[in-house]
Amino acid sequence: MSKTTPCKMPDILNTTDGKQRRVGVEIELSGLGYGQLVSLVAELLGGTPTLESRYVSKLETPLGCFVIELDSDPVKDLDLTDERVPEALRELGGQAMEVIDAAAERIVPLEIVSPPMRFSELQQIEVLVKELRDAGALGSREAIYFAFGLQLNPELPDLKPTTLVRYFQAFAVLYDWLKARHQLDISRKFTPYIEPWSSRYTDLLITEGYAPDQHQMMVDYLESNPTRNRALDLLPLFAHLDKPLLDQYVKDPRIKSRPTLHYRLPDCDIDNPEWNFSNVWNDWVVVEQIANNADDLAELRALFRESRKISLRNLTQSWQETSASWLHSKDYV
Structure with a gap:
């Protein structure tokens, strides 16, 4: 059992x-x-x-x-x-x-x-x-044609742009770490549902001093990510915030307005006795904790920006390895 x-x-x-x-x-x-x-x-x-x-x-x-x-x-x-x-x-x-x-x-x-x-x-x-x-x-590894997922729709503490941007930034810098832990089945790597945000948007999001208002926050995202098929789908949230603005970029009847994020990265590995729902949830809580710790978020953003530069260190150590080591050093995991 x-x-x-x-x-x-x-x-x-x-x-x-x-x-x-x-x-x-x-x-x-x-x-x-x-x-x-x-x-x-x-x-x-x-x-x-x-x-x-x-x-x-x-x-x-x-x-x-x-x-x-x-x-x-x-x-x-x-x-x-x-x-x-x-x-x-x-x-x-x-x-x-x-x-x-x-x-x-x-x-x-x-x-x-x-x-x-x-x-x-x-x-x-x-x-x-x-x-x-x-x-x-049975879960994703046993699927014949489809990859099975476990998705979360967490409500946010509030909907202020400053709060939302912190969550977006925390997810962006932890994406590689989360993917390594929860993208277990090769079949889902060939589906569009787990694609990261565009590099252009991620670079903008992590820029020092990035502090858009709600309208600019949505435009910045939608210009580079006008699709539901992202590992963290923001379209339900944007439908709740400003449906007319969202409709200028994406019209899809499947988008349901919700004051939540739509986290769709993890596989459902339910037949693996070493896997539990808590594996997925507890790692999401790491995103929560980073988003609400200003000093640690700033430090991790700075490390992420540094990882995007060409250097010997970055050629020999991936960002996933760097971020995992940082999380362990800070007792997040």
């Missing part, structure tokens, strides 16, 4: 209005049938599931409403009465649907989407992941 590890809490646990910060969690996996997964999550978290449509169930729990679905709109929306469906499939009727469903569950990820949860409630996700692994859930 696998073990659980405590989920650490950042120093800044509340928003400026005094409420505990919340985070949404998205877990992609396979290895379990859809009905089996729904029943298991309902048993573990409490509540009665309601089937909303094909492969979409809602589960009201003491933590809020979870959604469990197959992460494929074409399969979820398939209707054999639709004349656009090939006649051979329509003639097979329910038998065809059974074959399609069986194939889909093997190659398309099942997804658990949590409600916004208080940071202090995350230990229940740690336990959920353990129980799913023990029940036979």
Whole structure:
């Protein structure tokens, strides 16, 4: 049986209005049938599931409403009465649907989407992941065609540009370290979802004295990163801050307005007994801590700028190695 590890809490646990910060969690996996997964999550978290449509169930729990679905709109929306469906499939009727469903569950990820949860409630996700692994859930390394991820949508302490820029800077300088720890499966390295921010934007972001207002902050990012497919996706946040400005650069119905970051870098390695949800969360907390420690953030930014220069040291030691060593020296890890 696998073990659980405590989920650490950042120093800044509340928003400026005094409420505990919340985070949404998205877990992609396979290895379990859809009905089996729904029943298991309902048993573990409490509540009665309601089937909303094909492969979409809602589960009201003491933590809020979870959604469990197959992460494929074409399969979820398939209707054999639709004349656009090939006649051979329509003639097979329910038998065809059974074959399609069986194939889909093997190659398309099942997804658990949590409600916004208080940071202090995350230990229940740690336990959920353990129980799913023990029940036979598989992660990205076992995927045939798709790479499975574990995504976080952490609420921010406040939405002031100065706060947001600190978080962006902390993530930018820790990206290589995070990638080395959480990009475990080769298949995801060929997908667009884990791309870093453009070098042009990162260099601007890390510039000494960078202090834009909200409008300039958004423009600086969007001019170089007009896409959802980034390891830290800022578009849901920007939709919340200024949707008309975002629409000038990106129009995508999949963008959901949220006062959160969208961290989509980590693999879901759920079938690895050495991997836990807390591995991902606790490393995110390092980003939190750096973002809220002005002196350490300034020191790490200076080291990062130095690492971009041509020198013998930079030719023999990667930034990932340098940042990892720095984090250890400061007792962040």
